[in-house]
Amino acid sequence: MINRLLTVAFLAGLAVIFIQLLSGFAPDTDLNLTASYYASRTAPDLGAQNVVTGIIVTYRGLDTLGEVTVLFLTAAIVALVLVHGRALEAERGPKPFPAGELLQTGSRLLAPMILLLGIYVFVNGHLTPGGGFQGGAIMASAVLLLLLTDPMRRFSHRLISRIESTAGLLFVAIGLLGLLFAGGFLDARFLPQGWFGALFSAGAIPLIYSLIGLKVGAEFSSMLLSLSETEDEK
């Protein structure tokens, strides 16, 4: 009881702070210095239409490398923590009731389209809203759909980890190419800028974002698989 009262008092205090912040808030009318630099320099410097992509892949590319590393670590730790719970093929319990015809056919029809949409989203990351992280999440949702239809389905861990590590290595290699042939590590300008707004434009940004998309998709899928393959001991 006393715990609950303390919680409510704490949250009420927090709410007072929030209301103060809310009542004193007025939206900016002009971009601040950093934002206006990004807004005016992204197109001439990088040739990317999407300013957010320009920031994530090039201006703050090192942060993004750190971010996919964090995701990789998460996937590795999830697999490590759950490895003991993984039941062997022979020890598995009775097969669950199979999903209906409609569900199976539907998911088989939808999964390739979802993968295609994911690829579309990360390939066009420099032109439209979207990019590697969003596209990777969409690709992993195809794996999730297949797992929901058939929880006993097994995917190749080797293939997923191959995709993941190849994409990671190529990402760092492209970063080093930027160091050698352009302004610095992860500088995308060592490839020609091309026509502003075309698919093959903005230097290496689409390449980097596609690799990020593959890596993120593989990492999310591997987390989903680790969580799904863990079964209760009998």
Added chain:
Amino acid sequence: MSLVTLALAGGFALILIGLYGALNNRNILRIIIAFTLADTGVNLVLVAVGYMPGRTAPVLDAAVPVDQANALIIDPVPQALVLTAIVIGLGVTALMLAYALRLFASRHTLDISKFTELKW
């Protein structure tokens, strides 16, 4: 009430609901869901702070000529920040779920008051 105020108020409300849920629930799964609610609230507040009335998304297409970008687009920095925050939030959620599974495997319960080793 403008759109920004609404989004900010919604974000703050989500943070409060999430914290209340995380502090008052006993079930670990409910605590994890409450954390993700608070996480969403924080993201919503961050995006809303970067919004500017009368401007459009930071994509320089036909609607936004490159030389007028400064006057037409909203702040892209909070959006890039929130993209990162969402991804890291997903990683944190996945880790919490994995630990919850391990805890359940070792004790066959998800009631947090049964885990007293670190209690003082």
